[in-house]
Amino acid sequence: MDIKIAVIEDDREINKILKELLTDSGYTVEQAFDGDEASKLLAQQSFDLVLMDLMLPYKSGERLIGEMRETSDTPVIVISAKSMKETKLEVLRLGADDYIIKPFDLDEVLVRIEVVLRRTGTFAVDNTLEAGELVFNTEENSVTVSGKPVKLTAKELMLLRLFMEHPQKVYTKAELYENVWNDTYYYEDNTINVHVSNLRSKLKKAGGRDFIDTVWGIGYRLKGDQ
DSSP: OOOEEEEEOSOHHHHHHHHHHHHHTTOEEEEEOSHHHHHHHHHHSOOSEEEEOSSOSSSOHHHHHHHHHHHOOOOEEEEESOOOHHHHHHHHHHTOSEEEESSOOHHHHHHHHHHHHHHTTOSOOOSEEEETTEEEETTTTEEEETTEEEOOOHHHHHHHHHHHHSTTOOEEHHHHIIIIIOSOOOSOOSHHHHHHHHHHHHHHHHHSSOOEEEETTTEEEEOOOO
């Protein structure tokens, strides 16, 4: 499926980086560098997703989102240097689907895009994720190890799916919390540790080995085959 994304960002270097990132990931990208140019682009073409800064010349991102929501439900992910919680909440109320704060992690941008596209039914994915004897059926939300079913909680399933969709990525606790709990990670607590520990324990009991790697000082990722 050809997925088309509009990148609206007045910083030409950031716009270029995002276009290259998305193009390399198989997306079709169109660029706009100010609010007026973005309005024309969005009126002339249809997109599967819009990646948008807020502080744009001539017309703000907030105004663009408001205009879009009058006629379109195209998903919008905001990427902004504005980090105030009130700004984020207001933009989400306006109709944005997600909010990423600059400076951003490129892998996180790709994950957030996939999550939003999957939520809207645009992102076509294989129903099965596999890592050796570990198999995750994303349609049934079921997991097996060497053919044996493993019973996981909803949060454990979401964590494992994230790990299996991006097996090379090391996820920080903040990234895991924001993706699975869909909230901002403000301080260190034991929530992530407990859920990852329980997930690791259940998978190890079924498969006889660890499937989750702890990368000390950084976070967690899926462990390679032994």
